[in-house]
Amino acid sequence: MRRRRLYGLAAFGAAAALTLAACSSSGSSSSSSGGNTSGAGSAPAFNSGVTSVVNPSTHKGGTLTFDWRAAPDSFDPGNTYYAAVWNFARFYSTALMTFKNCPGSCGKTLVPALATAPGVASDNGLTWTYHIKSGVKYQDGTPVTSKDVKYAIERTFDRGVLPNGPNYFANLLGGNAKTYPGPYKDRAKNLMGLTAIDTPDATTVVFHLKAPFSDMDYLLTIPQSAPVPPDKDTGASYQTHIVSTGPYKFESYQLNKAAVLVPNTEWNASQFPTVSQLPSKLVVNMNMNPNDVDNRLLAGDAQVDFAGTGVQAAARAKILSNPTLKAQSDAPITGFGWFFYIDSQVAPFTNLACRQAIQYAANHLTLQNAYGGPVAGGAIGSTVMPPTVAGYQNFDLYEATTKTQGDPAKAKQLLQTCGQPNGFSTGIAYRSDRPTETQGAQALQQALSAVGIKTTLHGYPSATYFTNFAGVPKYMSSHNIGIAFGGWGADWPDGYGFLSQLVSGPSIVPAGNTNIGMLNDPVVNDLFTKAAGITDEAQRNAIWGQIDRQVMKDSVIVPIVYAKALIYRPPSLTNVYFNQAYQLNNYAVQGLTGG
Amino acid sequence: MVTFIIRRLIGTIFLLIVVSMITFAIFFLIPRLAGQNTYQLAAQYVGRNPTRDAILQVERQLGLADPLYLQYGRFLRGIVFGAHYRTGPTDTYCPPPCFGYSFRSQLPVWPQMISSVPVTLSLAIGASVLWLIGGVSIGVLSALRRGTLFDRFSMAVALAGVSLPIFFTGLVALELFSYKWPIFPNVQYVPFTDNPLLWARNLVLPWLVLAFLYAALYARLTRAGMLETMSEDYIRTARAKGLPERRVIFKHGLRAALTPIVTIFGMDLGLLLGGAIITEVTFSLHGLGLFTVQAINNQDLPEILGVTMLAAFFIVIANLVVDIFYAVLDPRVRF
């Protein structure tokens, strides 16, 4: 899952800002007029950006300002796990594949970026071959070759130098991937030493896998596959002088403070229709006060909230109560799911019936309210995968969407069945610096006590939640914590990307674990293996649906909501729409109106 | 005087060593008391769902697996001699004083810290000039017009200033003067060397907010000090000599009342130079305070160590300057 950072300081300012929001006038405070330039007839309304392109325009020029409440783990395309950075990285790096620039579920379609076409599988899915476009240059004019793609992936193997990105390549590649130390140690020997990748010529890249993996095209949308020139790679400090293959290059970068990007003259627009070069400058301001970010967006001092996960409570109130502002905002289903796990290793949840009792005991309505209600929080969920993930199937095993307040009678019955007629005690873990989870845990505690289950709440900081507490199976069992709140967004928008690290047996690890349900169901594991070998997309998607259903039967996850985010789009921003693949607005096509 | 300074500077070095030891200990011991091991600590600096190997690699790279005294020794050596770090194809040399490489970004801490200093410096010095002038003037006037409407009103406002937290006044200031009435729109820090006018204009709101808090304090302090001083015998003597009242108030009265104020000012400024945390966070100013918050949120030991020691250094130096200044101001305290 890609990281989302929430700044706890939002809580401080919320009180003051809320009172001011209530007192301030409802006049529109944005600078430019809200009109379209060229293109679509109807004026944008609330949620226009979910299904259509708002303010379509080819107008060039202007400074596009991104405000961010946090800072990247790294801008280095090989060393980042933030969704927003993956989205933004397309401005200065070109992965082999990318997603189509269109709103709605069309945006999940895979299209080639650096590659000429999607990969070709052979050898029963163990080998994948890609060709890269010819004549692609770096910002300094040197040509991009297939070796640079191989090198880009090689460098991610040295976790001592580049610790942040995903681990897929190390897990999936064959050859000497298991023991390859990366190209930094013993450079003479290890440079280009990864036998799992071949580069027979300057434009061909061949991947050798350990086992068939049909989601290879999805995998190669990750910026880790963007080419890096070995002689310009300085390892950990590459992030301060990235050599760009995208429409922009870094002009300056003050770590954790601000970055400025300017157009890359070596970039060839006709080769890469999937990214635009509209603004004449990009500015990213980092570590801003989150309420300030919203205010600056509304005032027109910035155009994009880099984090992209929606406005804070204060701005939300302002926007929803003001028709003009509301028409300038969207509340898409993001593709993120909020839920809580039931740890099947912690008694009495070892018994299936006890776990299923929780599905009926939970009050889905109060939980939904804790997360912001239907508009700001999202619709009540009944499946692990949200509707925007390829492979989603609509089913409701425990009547969560029909009996929204739960079914205590049924819950008590199940408690009888599992041998706990008088209820029991357990702990609930949650991230204490997230108001939604704090309130959700309290709501759940109340609902469970109504059926006799006594719970103690355990709050932990986000930074160490997975590494030290909920994600440490031993810790959960030894502290009798059977329930843990969490959420998930897929690394890529299909069932594998969403489910594999949540529910597959092999993904259980002693620290940093995200399969907190401790599910090691052979049925599920086999389905994953099966899907990995199927190249037909429709068949594969059907299997994701089956996995989801089985997981819900195993009842290690209780869905809460399919997350929505209230995203504000200033009228000066062009080509704005929500992209389901990145679960954010599509940054790569945005520009500014002239006004 | 010179021996005094030298002695104090040596004392400063020892103090900084102690501060570093305590910070080191807190960073490692407290999580250990909560049951965390270094494997889990390393897991925080890797991306999500890392393999076991990945975590071990990071553990090794950050030196977390070594015993504490070894890690601390390495840190001290780095400060004095510099250190080499494996950061890619070649090792890089981090010149002294080397506060190490950030756990999170794998980039050296010192340049990041130093680049934050001008922001905090701008904020602290600008605000301090405002609050010193404003606070002291109001305090003197209040003392001289004791009991009048002006006195009561200004002390009431001072009480408000001292009681209202900066994250409230700052947000109100932004809401009113930056967003509602765009008197100070787009408040972003601009370095003084780039554009002095813009630098000043964008700092006006944080200056005022920070100065409001301190001016209130200083107004009350000055008032109390003035009232006490003006009732001293030497004031009566000054009047008995036939001096004009204005000279009695300022040369004889205020001068004496200011001595403790100036020393408190030195301490306040020293503390503020370590980072005006709340102001910087409220206004998104990338100074040492914001840097501190980031470092702690990221649990990034080298950054935490670096900023703690820098802040301690400022405070100790401020202490020293204040002591010297006091001796300059008050002849009774000379060596």
Next chain:
Amino acid sequence: MPDALLEVQDLRVHFRTQDGLVKAVDGVSYSLERGRTLGIVGESGSGKSVTSLAIMGLHHGSSAQISGHIRLDGEELVGAPPARVRELRGDKMAMIFQDPLSSLHPYFPVGAQIVEAYRVHHPDATKKQARQRAVDMLGRVGIPEPAVRVDDYPHQFSGGMRQRVMIAMALCNDPGLLIADEPTTALDVTVQAQILDLISDLQAEFGSAVVIITHDLGVVAELSDDILVMYAGRVVEYGSAASIFAHPGHPYTWGLLASMPRMDRERLTRLVPIPGTPPSLIRVPPGCPFHPRCRYGHLNGGRSETEVPELRAAEGTGHLVACHLTAAERTKQWALLSAGQVPDDVKETVPQGGVEA
């Protein structure tokens, strides 16, 4: 009578406070010529300092109501513009205070403070001239190595030296009138004598009039030509020092004299203190203000409680006394008292601890 430098006539200084009107000084009159010393004697709260501060005009800005007359060299000071009084302050009239350590500004060298006093009244003097004057004055008051010590700070001097500095500062402009408010109270006995000698010498040299305020009769005996005894804001006895010591007329004065240890009495004679405490100046006792503490009040047949005694020439004394006792009674009681005896009919009639005012 030669022209008096200072004439005080029916001076009243009242303070309006939250608790009532404090009559700190309630009808004080005296005159002083050049070259002569007046000693003002009384307890704390008798009004002696307030009188002098009124002369100097140092009550300006407080809630004082001043009435009566103060004439300095013929010029009326009560009601004069404060700027005019300020011109005279430090120039024609100067004052030194009890505690020289707290009365000198700790931050400035003594030379600078004297220079300041000089230049405010001699604006045309150069810095060099003023500094030379300061050095001269320090030398005059007996400070060794004045050219070196002129740059020292007050805390670098001993108590006696500091008082000399204050005197130097007060006299640097040749004032005609010097008021010394308890100048030796904070000093050692040996140093006291030196300071008093100094004042006496300087007076002879400059020809200035000196008012010395004290509660110590020994000091008064040494220096004063005339003595003014004050009680509760009023004058109770006024005359030449010789006369007052020889024939004291007021029971309060008797009390002061009797409560002093004296060399010319037998060692085993007990000291006779004045019983009671000073009265509140807000609620001054009716009639004679001293009557609650006076042993002899009942000898006047009740007059002491109702009638304020006038200050007038008393037979057999040769000076002014404000008391209802007859001359005969007065002579008799004083004779007894000075022999160390207290007659039965006046023993212990006054309860120790005094009367609540």
